[in-house]
Amino acid sequence: MKKYIHYITLLFLASFVWIGCELEDPELGLPPTAEQVTFTYTYDANNPNIVHFKSTAPGFKALWDFGNGTKAEGTEVDGAFPLQGNYTVKLTIYTAGGSATNSQTITIAQTNPTMLNREDYNFLTGGANQLEGKTWVFSPVGPVNFGGEPANGGNNWWSQTLAEQNDCFKDDEYTFSLAGFKFENKSKGAMWGINNGVENQCVPQPATPVASTWNLYEEDGKVMLSVSNSETIAWDDNEGVYEVMELSENRLHIRKVCCGGGGVRNYVLVPKGYTPPVVEKPYKSANLTDNFDEEGNFTWSKDRALFLESFDNPAQIGINTSDKVARYTKPAGQADAFANVFIDLGYRIDLTTRNVIKLKVFMPSFNDYAAMGGAEDWSPVKTLQKQVSVKLQNSLLGGNAWTTQAEVIQKVTQTDQWVELTFDFSSVSARTDFDKIVVQIGGEAHYNPGIFYIDDFRLMP
The missing domain is CATH 2.40.128 (Lipocalin)
Structure with a gap:
């Protein structure tokens, strides 16, 4: 019996020693030296401004800098040198132990005009x-x-x-x-x-x-x-x-x-001296819809706001029992004071027959609508607002687009339930310069955060 126990003990110890050896880090080897970084080069027989390089150094990766602003990777590469001159070509090799660099100078005897x-x-x-x-x-x-x-x-x-x-x-x-x-x-x-x-x-x-x-x-x-x-x-x-x-x-x-x-x-x-023409986008009337359960017929872009499409509906109640909605987050801080999402269209919107935008919004009561987290000095608004703003803008005006925008703001008086809002732009239906729709929730120019949900965005007749 004692011999049997002794034999099992030896097997256990042997197994432990073997496992211990397996767990040791493999030897990486010494890093290469610059002297080991060697390469050859030959001038192309038909065009001496093309140089063929070949690494003769060990390693699993070779990076080249041709000294003319261009680079390459690989054991055998070609460099193009259209201009006469001397060029310092550097080769860096990588091995399991590290990396090293060495260089050689090549001479291009003549400029090759055809390469220019x-x-x-x-x-x-x-x-x-x-x-x-x-x-x-x-x-x-x-x-x-x-x-x-x-x-x-x-x-x-x-x-x-x-x-x-x-x-x-x-x-x-x-x-x-x-x-x-x-x-x-x-x-x-x-x-x-x-x-x-x-x-x-x-x-x-x-x-x-x-x-x-x-x-x-x-x-x-x-x-x-x-x-x-x-x-x-x-x-x-x-x-x-x-x-x-x-x-x-x-x-x-x-x-x-x-x-x-x-x-x-x-x-x-x-x-210098050239004035580019202003290319005007086409003018057309089209439906815009997105219910977030499936792909809409336009793309949302983000300007500082965090926007998650196809988000699980947090409250399948009342007028909105759909599975998916969009979550809109206004981050805290001055950098995000004007956060919004927008639709940058490839055309100018014809508002003569389609000039009413509708959407559903859910305003959670857990947002702090009373906090004074800071705001721009000129702004009368200092707190997170229970509101949704929709703006029509002319993107060609760049950062000045707000100066000619049309804006409709709808206040929301009920929290923790879905409400539908209507944004009527019939008063500007004669305008032909709008190509961008901005949606902004919670107000602007203040630094307070908020989370909101929207659904069923549409511009329809």
Whole structure:
């Protein structure tokens, strides 16, 4: 019996030792050294401005920086160097133990003009027939500078025309030249940006533009535009890298995530001396409906409000027993004082036969409608309001859309039950400029939070 117990004990101990070994972290190995980061390169037989690179270093990942603003990933890659000169090519390899970088200098003997004859280069610089370069300015018709949160792509109320900009922003000019890929920031003394850590300041600029170059390249499936030597476009933050949303002969739309990553800024530029035409949206009459149990025939967008569509109905009672509704949340704080949701239509609304909007709303009693959580100094409203506001706006006016809007406000006197509200816009049915519908619940210009529910939104005859 003792031998049997002893044998079981040995088996248990052996199992414990084996399990312990299995639980140990595997050895990662030593990090690579720069000397281990080696690569070869050969010039293309038909075009010596194309260089073939091959990593001869160990590792599971190889990242390349060609020294001309372009990058690549892979063991074997090609680099394009249309301009004569010396380029420092860096290779970074990654192994289980870490990463290391090494570099070599390659020489491009001659400029290859055929590689410079690209549509995007010609659009940006004017091409070989305009060696003095092409100067871009901010679009005078706007929107020129529009932003928002990264999640919604920057499409919100902060959509401004050139006239709304600070004076040190309005007169900026930027010249791109094909010769030497030269970039000149002609901001005439000051740029709008960050000065000594403070945002939204006029930042002094040198009288003579800093010598800089530009580059167009692809990265992660996106077309990027960069300018060197800490030069920037529109906003002075020393980070001159932008995603190109559109580049044509008469329009340059660039976009960047900025301000600590919390926002998106878009800038629209046009060639100096060019006035873009104002393209008017079509004018039509159409039904708009969304019951949140199924897809509506339009898209809701959010401007600071939190909006959850197809949310479980919190009270299937009275006039609304549907399964799904939308939950609308106005967050607390000054940044969300004007929170709303909106419908940005692709046409101007014909209100002659359809000019009444209806929706159902549920106002919970658990909201604090008496709290004085702060408000804008000029606002007479200091508390969360039991109300729904519907506004019709002209989106072409950008941040000034509120100045010509038509607004109907309906007060709600009953909490914890569904009520139907009617917003009659027949008094402005002759207007032909509205292309946006804004829904705002709980009032504006105050900093108090609230949660609400809506359902059965419709614009019908």
